Amino acid sequence: MVVMSIAGVDPSAGAGVFADLKTFQAHGVYGCGVVTALTAQNPHKVFSLSPVDGDYIAEQIDAVLDAYNITYIKTGMLYSPEIIKLVSKKITEYDLKAVVDPVMVATSGGDLTKSDLADALNKYLLPKSILTTPNIEEAEKLTDLKINTQEDAIKATEKIPCNSLITGGHLDGINTMRINGEITIEKQELIESDNLHGTGCNLSSAIVANLENGNDLVNSCLKSFDYVYKAIENGNYGTLIAKL
Template sequence: MIVMSIAGVDPSGGAGIFADLKTFQAIGVYGTGIVTALTSQNPYEFFSTQPVSPEYIEEQIDSVMDAYEVEFIKTGMLYSPEIIKLVAEKVKEYDLKAVVDPVMVATSGGNLTKEDIADAFNKYLLPKSILTTPNVSEAEKLSGININNKEEAIKATELIDCNCFITGGHLDGINVINVNNEITVKKQDLIETENLHGSGCNLSSAITAYLAKENSLMDSCFKAMDYVYNGIKNGNYGTLIAKI
């Protein structure tokens, strides 16, 4: 089972492609990684981004697809509308099933992308994807509405043109999942911790890995929630050896 991450590089290893590859390995699938940007950051501070050209991103994707049979991918930081459009084209070309983490801002607060990124996600990539996993802030940008409670989160999932999993870290632990227009609300206890760097990356990569292991989309979401919850609780993303 071979999966792909299309994302940025976090040199601290807690987020981005390095985190995705560790999660893929922990869950028991082989991960490939397409680099969209280099960043200088750590769990506490973001410094800068150096994007990779769309042409070189395309060459990376084609080189992997030339050698491996990949069905499920996840995307993280895509940086620009041009890169989002390219990835959408590749999803269509290779008939990939994409889980989109619509990364816009680092956990440490740095702006990871250009402006108009939400419009590009909505126009190009989300309609071709099987799931998107925004946090509340990202879901607000994608849906165009403010989200302050469960009802507004549900409404946002209905406005986003893709199956949608709004994570509950900024909504009192309330996770809202809309798959095929069926709403599931699952509340998790919030954990008092600073170990949140890369939690969104780990969630989307875990969903991708569980999908590759022939779980349904909903089951993959639930299993990934447990994986990330235990990672936050124990501070050991990527070292959890999944027994599922």
């Protein structure tokens, strides 16, 4: 049972590849990590970012898939349209099932990407993916819609070119899913916490792990909501490893 993350590196390990690997482990699956960019950041601030050369990203993907039979992957920060095109080609080449966390801005507010990323995601990557998990701000960029209500979120899911889960951290805890054309609303109580760094990364990687563990897409999302909620409540994703 092996899955893969294609994302950036956060040295504080709350987000990005390092966080994904911890979440995979917490769910009992083995995780591989392909690095798209290095960042100097912590939960409060992004200091700098250095993207990895596209050819080297491709070589990392090829190296992992030369050794492991992988079905499910997640993508996080892909930084540029060029990297998005590359990853979409690899998804087709290896017949991968991708959950896309369309990272554009860090929780701390730092810009993590080049411009035109939303257009590239919509054109190249999302049509080849089984799910995307944008927060409200990311969903607005993907759809050019302003999202203030549950109804707005439902309309936004209609414009996203794959199954979608718009997370509700900035919408009174209302998570909006459109999977195989069916809308599911899952409302969660919001927790007052400073431990929100990397929640999107951990949610998408938990969904991938739950899929690998044999759950369908809807149940994978619902179980992942619970995982992230408990992690925020406990103050540390790592503390869940022994509890799942």
